[in-house]
Amino acid sequence: MKAINLFNKWVDLGKDEGMVTNHSPSVDYMLNSVSDSIVNRPFSFLDIGCGNGWVVRKISKIKNCTLSLGIDGAKKMIDKAISLDNKSKYLHLNINNLNHFTSKFDVVFSMEVFYYLDHPYSTIDYIVSSILKDNGCFVIGVDHYLENTPSLSWKTDLDVHMCTFSIEEWKSFFHKSGLKNVKASQYGAKNDWKGTLVIYGEK
Numbered sequence: 001m002k003a004i005n006l007f008n009k010w011v012d013l014g015k016d017e018g019m020v021t022n023h024s025p026s027v028d029y030m031l032n033s034v035s036d037s038i039v040n041r042p043f044s045f046l047d048i049g050c051g052n053g054w055v056v057r058k059i060s061k062i063k064n065c066t067l068s069l070g071i072d073g074a075k076k077m078i079d080k081a082i083s084l085d086n087k088s089k090y091l092h093l094n095i096n097n098l099n100h101f102t103s104k105f106d107v108v109f110s111m112e113v114f115y116y117l118d119h120p121y122s123t124i125d126y127i128v129s130s131i132l133k134d135n136g137c138f139v140i141g142v143d144h145y146l147e148n149t150p151s152l153s154w155k156t157d158l159d160v161h162m163c164t165f166s167i168e169e170w171k172s173f174f175h176k177s178g179l180k181n182v183k184a185s186q187y188g189a190k191n192d193w194k195g196t197l198v199i200y201g202e203k
């Protein structure tokens with residue numbers, strides 16, 4: 001199944017709200033990793049795979065945020081986001097085909113999305129070359145990765161396409177795309193669960 005179809009169904013089941021609760025601690029950690037030098041001046045924010053838009057709304061409340069935009073391929077996620085918010089912007093777009101999307105942002109963020117993509121590295125490379133502004137930063141969080149063994153059954157459990165990469169592979173995508181100050185960390189590890197893998201880089 002395509003991830004977009006799965007997540008349309010999740011809106012009907014109210015599971016998008018569950019992601020707000022479950023992802024919040026890792027998302028707070030990711031947002032705290034953004035350099036002060038970026039958020040202490042006016043900045044624009046893009047959430048790739050924004051779901052129901054909860055992070056877009058959260059960031060839009062920050063004084064220095066001049067634009068907060070979310071994109072997602074699940075029409076029902078975008079419709080819900082728009083119904084909850086008349087301040088921020090939301091676009092219904094397939095992230096696998098970003099090449100007509102040319103707006104530029106200071107902060108590009110994405111939580112629990114990149115392993116669903118057809119070619120994660122190509123998308124990262126496009127974002128860094130064409131969407132991220134100079135001196136901006138790009139931060140992604142993924143829970144499905146090689147070392148996080150409890151996540152490896154998700155492909156079969158959910159019957160959805162996922163790319164499985166190691167921590168070093170995700171990190172190398174950021175390096176190869178030309179980002180600087182690349183850092184990888186894991187947040188929320190407990191027992192077998194290795195935590196959200198957070199990759200951060202600056203342009």
Ligand SMILES: C[S@@+](CC[C@H](N)C(=O)[O-])C[C@H]1O[C@@H](n2cnc3c(N)ncnc32)[C@H](O)[C@@H]1O
Nearest residue numbers: 003007019049050051072073074094095111112
């Ligand atoms: C696990 S959810 C995470 C949503 C949100 N970031 C959050 O933390 O609540 C993954 C999201 O990525 C979106 N997505 C997955 N593949 C996509 C694609 N190819 N194009 C656009 N959106 C996609 C899904 O529709 C879904 O809303």
